[in-house]
Amino acid sequence: MLPIESRIDPASPAFASQRAGMQALIERLRALEQRAVAASERARPSFARRGALLPRERLARLLDPATAFLPIANLAGYGMDDPDHDTAIPGGSLVAGIGFVRGVRAMVVATDSGIDAGAMTEGGNLKLMRCQEIALENRLPFIHLVESAGANLRKYRVDKFVRGGGIFYNLARLSAAGLPVITVVHGSSTAGGAYMPGLSDYVVMVRGRARAFLAGPPLLKAATGEIATDEELGGADLHATVSGLAEFLAEDDEHAIALARDVVASLDWPGVAPRLPQPAQPPRLDAGELDGVMTLDVKKPVDMLEIIGRLTDDSAWLAFKPDYGTATVCGRGRIEGHAVGFISNNGPIDPAGATKAAQFIQACNQSGTPIVFLQNTTGFIVGRASEEAGMIKHGAKMIQALSNSTVPQVTIYCGASFGAGNFGMCGRGFRPRFCFSWPNARTAVMGGEQAAMTLEIVARQQAERKGAAVDEARLAQQTGEIVANFERQASAFVTSGLLLDDGVIDPRDTRAVLAFVLATAREAEARTPRAMQFGVARF
Template identity: 80%
Template sequence: MTPFQSRLHPASEAFQAQRAGMLSLIDELRTLEQRAADVSARAAASFERRGALLPRERLGRLLDPGAPFLPIANLAGYGMDDPDPAACVPGGSQIAGIGFVSGVRCMVVVTDSGIDAGALTESGNQKLMRCQELALENKLPFVHLVESAGSNLRKYRVEKFIRGGGMFYNLARLSAAGLPVVTVVHGSSTAGGAYMPGLSDYVVMVRGRAKAFLAGPPLLKAATGEIATDEELGGTDMHASVSGLAEYVAEDDAHAIAVARDIMANLGWQRADDPAPFQPPRLDPEQLAGVMVLEHRKPIDMREVIARVVDDSCWMDFKPDYGAATVCGHGRIEGHPVAFVSNNGPIDPAGATKAAQFIQLCNQSGTPIIFLQNTTGFIVGRHSEEAGMIKHGSKMIQALANSQVAQVTIHCGASFGAGNYGMCGRAFHPRFCFSWPNARTAVMGGEQAATTLEIVARQQAARKGAAVDDAKLAAQKQEIVANFERQASAFHTSGHLLDDGVIDPRDTRAVLAFVLATAREAAQRKTNPLQFGVARF
C-alpha cells in the first residue's frame, strides 16, 4: 500500500476559515448541552434540602472514575419539545450513554429530575427506547436511575401514550435476552413509570424518597375514593417488606448508587478469564466448627456461615426484608462471583417467591449457586395455605428444576420435608453435594412423624368406638422415632450415597473453591462430540 499524500494546507486562509466555522458550531453544541445542565442545576437548592444528589452527580457516582462515557441522543427534543430554539431545553429530560459501571460496559439512563421533576416527554420516551434498543443490539446491561413525576397530563397526547408502551416491551426483552436491568428509584415512579422497576431484574429504592404506585394518592382518590399517603401506598419500606418490589433498600442517593455498583460487580461480567484479586475471609473459617448448633430446633443466622466462606467476609443480601427466613445473596470465592441460598427458618410463601426470582436472576447472569441447607421445610398451617404456599413453593421448584448454572449443595443442618427438594437436594441434581457431620435429613422429625401417627390411630379408634391401647401406642411411637433418628444422620445418608461425601465444616471454603473451579473449567472446555463411540479395530 502507498501512503496517502495530503493536499490540504492547514495554514491557508480557506482551511482556517473552515476550522473557525466548525469550532463555532461545536461551541453552539456545547452551549446547548450546557443549557440542559444549567436548567437542571437550578433545582440544586431543592435537592439539597431533601438530601438528594442532582442527576449529573448521580451519574458521576455511578460511572467508573476516568473510564470513557459515550453520550447518546444528547440533543433529543431540540426543536421538538418546544418550537422556540432559544427556549428549548435539549436532552429529553434524560441523561444517557454507554459507560462503565464496576468495570462492566453498560447502557446508562438517568432521569433528569431537575427539569420539570423528571416528567416524561415525547422526545425523552423516544430517547429511552432507543437506548434500550442499543442495549439489546449490543448486549449491554441496562442501568436506570429513576425519579419522575410521570407524564405531564396538561400536555397529554394520545400518540405519546400509545408509543410509550415500547419502553416496557423493551425492558421485558432485555431481561429475556439475558441482559440484566438494574433500576435505582430515587423518587417517584408513578403510573406507567411504576412498571420500570416492575420490569427490572434488580430494584434499589431510597428510603423516605422513593415511591412506586400505579395510581398516586390524588388519582387513587379520584378513581376509587380511597385515601392513602404516598408512603402507605408505595413507599420503600412497604415495597421491601410487603410487595417484594424492592430487592435492596438504601438510606440515601449515594448509598443507592453504591448498591447498584455492587450489583454490577457481582454479575462477574467484567472478566472473561482471571478473577480479581481477593482477600481471605476476615472471619476465621476455623470458627465454622462451632458456628452451627447441634440441635436443629435452635435458630442460627446462616449469614454467620456465609461470612466465614466468602472473600473478605463481604456479602450482599438480596431482598433481606422480604421472606426474611429465606436468605439469598451474592459473594465471592477466590475472586469469582457466587450466589447463596440458605435458610433461617421454614420456607414461607414470600421466601419461596424470593428464591425463585433469585435463581432465575442467577441463570440470567450465569452465576453459580451454593445452597446451604438448614431448613425444617415449607411452612404449614391455615394462614400459609391461604397465602398460596403450594403455588409459591412450586415456583421455587420450577425455577430450580430448570436452572442451568452450576449448583452446589451443602447440608449444614436440618433438611426436612420438601425443603430438601426446594433447596436443591440430591433429587434435583446439584453438580456436587456434601454434608457436614451434624446434618440431619428426613421427611420430617421423628417426633412429628410418631405424633402424627398417634393422632391418626386415636381418631380411627374413636370412629370405631374402640378403646385405645396407650401402652401399644407408646411402644409404636418409640419405634417410629428410633427408625427416623437412625436414618437421619449424615453418616447414614452419605453411606447410602445420598451425597458426595461428609466434609469438615472448616474445609467448606476450600471444597467450594475446588468444585466451582472444576465447573468453570467444564464450561470453558471445548470438546468434539461424535455420532458414535470410538470403536476399537
Template identity: 65%
Template structure:
C-alpha cells in the same frame, strides 16, 4: 503502584509525595501535559486531565490507569468562561478538593506579525492567556481561597522576542505578569503561583507545525548552548518541584528550562554546541518518562520494504492554512459553540433545582450518573439534542435532552447503558421525545448486549400535555425491559424518587431494584387517585414506600439510606455480574491531525471534498487500502484499522453512479465475508440522474446497493459528515436502515433533496401549470415561493433539528470521530464476544 517497576515513571521525587491530593492538568492529552500527568499520578496524586479532545485524554487516562495511577478526564474549552466555571464545579463535586493546578494548555500557529489577523491574534491570546487566567481564577474562587493550593503556569522562552510567533510571545509575557500578580494577591490565602518556561523541548507539540518547518525544528539544537533539545520529563520535573513542599517559600517566580538559550548574545565567542556538551553528566538528558514518544518530525521515515506495501500511508493534499480552510474552521467552530451551549442549557436547567435537591438530601441526576460511572473511564453520551425545537419552536428557549441523561459508560469495569430521569426538569416528567430517546437506547442495549441501568425519578406523564398516542406507544418502553431481561441482559433500576402508574412498571420489570429510604415511591395509584377512584385513604409510604416494598411487597431487593449509598449498591450489583471484558491495547494514531477535520467540510455542501482525507485522519497510522480505486471513483471504498479494529469505509466524492453502486455492493459483501464492520461516511447528493444514468440501470444497481446495506451481516456505523440527500441517505445506511450507531457532524444536512433543488423543481412545475392556463407567472410571487421553500428545507435539514427528532444518536465534534468510532467498535466487539443465557421470559419478581 510500584515505584520501582521497570515500566513505571522514573521520578527523582519521593514516592507518595502527592498522595491524597487532586491536581488538575490542562492540555493533559499530549506533550508536556501528558508527561506531567504521568509523573504526578506516579507520585500518588489523583490527576484530572482537562482538554478539548476526549480521544487524547482517554488515551492518556488509559496509560495512567494501566500504570496503576488514579486519573479522571474532563472535556472543556478553557476559553469559555461558562465552561470553566462549570468544569471546576464538577471537579470539586466529584473529587472534593483541588490542591494544585498545572495551567499547561496552549497553542499557536506560525505567522509573521503583518500576516496575523485580529481574529488569529485573539484566538492565540484566548488560548494561552485568557484560558489560563479563567482556570486559575475559578480554582482560587471555588477552592483555594479557603483551603490554599499551588498553581504552575506553563509559558515559553519569549525573552528577547518570538519571531514568527509574536502573538504567542505576547500571551506568554502576559502570563508571566499574571503569575507575579496572582502570587501577590493570593498569598494571604496560602496560594503559591509560579511559572515554568520551557525552551526548545522535543514534544509532540512540534508535530503541529507545517511540514516546511521541519528543517528549522531539526536545526534548533545548534542554537542551544547545551547542544540539545530538552525533553518532557525535564519540564515535568521543574513543575513537580514547584508543586512540592520543597518550594513552599517560592512564589511569583518563573523557572526557565531552556539550556541557556535566552543568554545567547550576538558576537559572544561561543564554541558550536554539539554532542560533547550534551555528553557531560551534569547536562545529560534526563529520561524519566517511560512512555516518552519521539515527535514525528524527528522520527525516521518508512523503510524501503514499507514502500512496496499496498496499505499505504495516505499522502494528504489538504492545506489547513489556506484562507478557505480558515473560513471553514471558523464556521464549524461557531456550530460547535452553539452545540455546546445547547447541551449546557439542559444541564443548567436541571441545576437550577439544586436547592430543592439539597434540601431533600438528594443528588442531582447528573451527579448520580457521575458517581455511578468509573472515574476516568470513557463515557459516550447519546441523543443529547433529543426534543430540540419539539418542546417549543423558539431556538433560544428550547431545552434539548428529552428530560433524561443517557449514554454508554463503564460501571465497575463493565460497559453499560445508563439512563437517568432528569428530575431537575419538570420533576422528570416523560417528554414525547424523551420516550423516543429511551426506546432508542434500549434498542442499542439489546443489540450490543449492554446491561441496562436506569436511575428513576419521574413524575410520569405530563397530564397537562396528555396525548393518547404517547400513552399507547409508551407501552413499548416496558415491553423492551421484558425483552432485555429475557435475552439475558441484566436490567437494574435505582428508584431515587417516584414511579407512579405506568412508571411503577419500571422497577416491576427490572431484574434488580434498589430503593432509597424516605424517597422511593412506586404505586399504580397515588393517594389522590386512590381517593378519587375508591374513597380509600392511605399514605404514600403505605402504598409504595421504599421500606414497604423491600420488606412487604418484595418489589425492591436493596434499601439504601440515600442516593450515594444507592449508587454504591448499584455498582456492587454490576461488579457481581462477572461481565468484565479485557480492554483492547492501544494502537498508533493517525499521522495526520484530527484538528484538520474542522476545515475539510465546507458549509456549502456543493463544494467537493476528497473523503479519503477524512478517512486518513481516522485510521491507525493514516494507512488505507483503497478498493477498486480506478473504478466508480466518485464512490470511495477502503480498508483500514481504528484502534486495531479492521474496518471497511464507504464514502462519496460525488453522486453515486452505476459503477459506484456496483462497487459499493461488492465491497459490502466482501466486508461481510471477512467479518469486518462497515463505516459509512455520508457526503452524498444522492444517486446520479439523467438519461444516460437511467438507461444504464441506475434504479436496479442502486437497489442492489440498498439490498446489500439492508442485509449486511456485520455491524454498520454511520457518520453524517456533509450532505445526506435523496436515496443516497438510504444507500449510505441512513437511520431507516438501522445502523448500530449513527452520529452527525454539526454541519451535516439531511433532506430528500437540497432546498434550492426543491424550490427550483416546484418553480418549474408551477410555471408549467400556469402556462397551460395561459397565465404569465408573477416574478415576485415566484421568488417568494422559491425563498419560502428553500427556508423550509434548510430549517429541517439542519443537523441540530434532525438530531432533535432522534434521526441520529447525537451530534459530535469532528475531532472526536475516531474516539467515538473506536468506542462503538469496542462495544460491538464485546457484544459479539459475550455469551448470554436467555430465558423464555424475563426475570419475574417473586
C-alpha cells in the same frame, strides 16, 4: 496499506475560514448541552434540602472514575416539545450513554429530575427506547436511575402514550435476552413509570424518598375515593417488606448507587473484548485538523480521503477499486487496532459506484469486518444517461447488500445527506449499529432550491395547460416558503433533536467515538448472554 497524503494546507485562508465556521457550530452545540445542565442545576437548592444528589452527580458516582463515557442522543427532543429553539432544552430530560460500572461496559440512563421533576417527554421516550435498543443489540446490561413525576398531563398526546409502551416491551426483552436490568428508584416512579422497577431484574429503592405506584394519591382519590399517603401507597419500606418490589433498601442516594455497583460486580459479567491482531497507532495526519477539513458549503467538493486519513491508524489505507466508480470511495483501514471497511462519497452515487459499494459490503460481510459510512453525498445521480445505464437496478444492488448486511455498521453524517443517498449510505432508516452527526451535516430529500424550482416548473406547466397567467408574486412567495422550510429542517441540530441520529459530535472526537463503538460491538460478538424464554418475573 499505504499512508494517505494530505493536499490540504492548514495555514491557508480557506482552511482557516472552514475551521472558524465549524468552531462556531461546535460552540453552539456546547451551549445547547450546557443549557440542559444549567436547567437541572437550578434545582440544586431543593435537592440539597432533602439530602439528594442531582441526577448528573448520581451518574458520576455510578460510573467508574477516569473511564470513557459515550453520551447518547445529547440533543434529543430539541425543538420537539418546545418549538422555540431559543428556549428549548435538549436531552429529553434524560442523561444517557455507554460507560463502565465496576469494569463492566453498560448502558446507563438517569432521569434528569432537576428539569420539570423528570416529567416524561416525547423526546425522552424516544431516547430511552433508543438506549434500550442499543443495549439489546450490543448485549449490554441496562442501568436506570429513576426519579420522574410521570407523564406531563398538560401536554398529553395519545400517540405519545401509545408509543411509550415500547419502553416496557424493551425492558421485558432485555431481561429475556439475558441482559440484566438494574433500576435505582431515587424518588417518584408513578403510573406507567412504576413498571420500570416492575420489569427490572434488580431494584434498589431509597428509604423515605422512593415511591412506586400505579395511581398516586390524587388519581386514587379521583378514581376510587380512597385516601392514602404516598408512603402508604408505594413507599420504599412497603415495597421492600410487603410487596416485594424492591430487593435492596438504601438509606440515601450514595448508598443506593453503591448497592447498584455491588450488584453489577456480583454478576461476574464478561466484559473484556478479544485481543486485537494489530496494536493501535495514531494517524500520521492530525486528527485535530478535522474541524477545518470539511467545507460548510455542501455544493463545494471535498476529498473524503482527507477525512479518512485523519481517522485511520498510521493514516494507512487500502483502496478498493480506486479507478472504478471513483465518486464512491471504498477501502479498508484500522481504527485503534480495529479492522474497518469505509464507504464514502466524493460526489453523487453513480451506477459504477453503487455496484462497487454493493460488492464491497458483501466482501466486508465475508470477512466479518465492520463498515463505517462517512456520508457526504447529493444522492444517486440523475439524468438520461444514468437512467439508460441502469441507475435504478444498480442502486437496488447497493440497497439489497446494505439491508441484508450482518456486520456492525456505523454511520457518520459529515456533510450532505440528500435524497436516496441517505438510504444507500446507511441512514437511520437502515438501522446502523450507531449513527452520529457532525454539527455541519445537512439532511434533506433534496436541496431547498431544487424543491422550489421543481414546484415552480410544475406550477408553470399547469398554468400553461389551463391557458392561465402565472401569478409571479405568489410563485415567489411559494419559493421563499419552500426554501425556508427545507433549510430549517436540514440542520443537524434539528435532525438530532428528532432522534434521527445518536448525537451530534465534535469532528475532532470522531476517531475516539468510532474506537469506542467498535470496541462495544466487538465485545458484544464475544459475549454469549444466558437468554431465556421470558424475562425474570418478580415474586
